[in-house]
Amino acid sequence: MVAPNLKAETMGLMDRRSALEAEMDAIIAALSAPGGPGITGGLVDAEGFPMPDIDIPAVLAQRRKLAELRNDHKDITNKIEKNLEVLHSTKLSRNEQSIPTSSGTTASLHSGLSQNDPMEEDAVTGLPFAIIDELTDDSPAAVDGLQLWDEIVKFGNVEAGDRLQERLVSEACSNEDCQVSLVIIRQGSSLNLTVTPRKWHGRGLLGCHFRIL
Template sequence: MVATNLKKEMLSLAEKRASMESEMNAIIADLSAAGGPGISGSLVDAEGFPRSDIDIPAVRSKRARLAVLRNDHRSITTKIDETIQILHSLKLPRREQQAPLCTVPSASVHGCASQASSTDMETIAKIPFAMIDEISDASPAAEDGLQLGDQIIRFGNVEVGEALIQCLALEAQSNEGHPISVVVMRQGTPMNLSITPRQWHGRGLLGCHFRIL
């Protein structure tokens, strides 16, 4: 019962955070549009006069709102992390008995499901262990559907354990050129994706950064 309530609380917090991220992204995109002042650019021209090509009160209002959202985002992320830690502590004994530190499939395991399988449905009941906090444009991760703020529930066969960053890296390297079935939580909704690690013009095989929760 405790774990169930904590999961509901975490999903509610995750939905709120996703909503904040959407609003922040919209504000940043608006301020950074062509000719815009950006999130920190000067509101005066070269001669020190207020810029006549922008709506200064609106810009200030959006920047103030962005600052509030960023503070709230940090606060809610802390709450989510605390909730996840509690859930991990509740589940750790069972996991230690039933699962290795992390499971990484061989490169011969390929393919993905377009719809949630029974295994995926079991995974969905679990909690995210990582979040995408950086992603490059035109990267394999971006082109295959991952988005900033996506929370990783399962990446191939990696879903629990220690040294998760190393496990994720090994999973990607072991499946270079082959699709990996990934389950993410996006705005409170579980989603199945197929991500293919591959060479591109940027760094790594994915072009994104995972932050362990």
């Protein structure tokens, strides 16, 4: 069956992407440690001499590795997005079709799958539609437990579909100061969380950005 196989491939890609993100975070943390040069900071002093307290070859190697990991992350993300498009379009087309039953009559695809092939009906269940690619410290999202690179499967009443960005904003605004349930994937594991959209000293009600996949 194409859909379950594609789902398995997509989940594998998500695991690989999570591993890349962990490796990137480790490099960024090392470069950004106190006294470190940062991701793009200069490696020479005002007079053009190499900074004596920095292992320049090691920093250059880390930065090159980070650039490679980012390119790999972009390639995998693009592949995941294409797979999700196929999975979602497959589910939609199947829900619109009807299939023959053993007696020769027709029944809705949903009914047929629920009785005969739950794997097909569940082909895209648990697949995320957005990822947190920006998260501000001390924001409502961070305080309530969300983390960078969390993948969003469900946000309140919002699941995969059309006008996702608009629906996410609407869901957050309509639930200001109220708990919103989430289903996320974090490093390959599914988690249930709640977040309360609320005013704080920063922008928005959550302080994070959802990038639609």
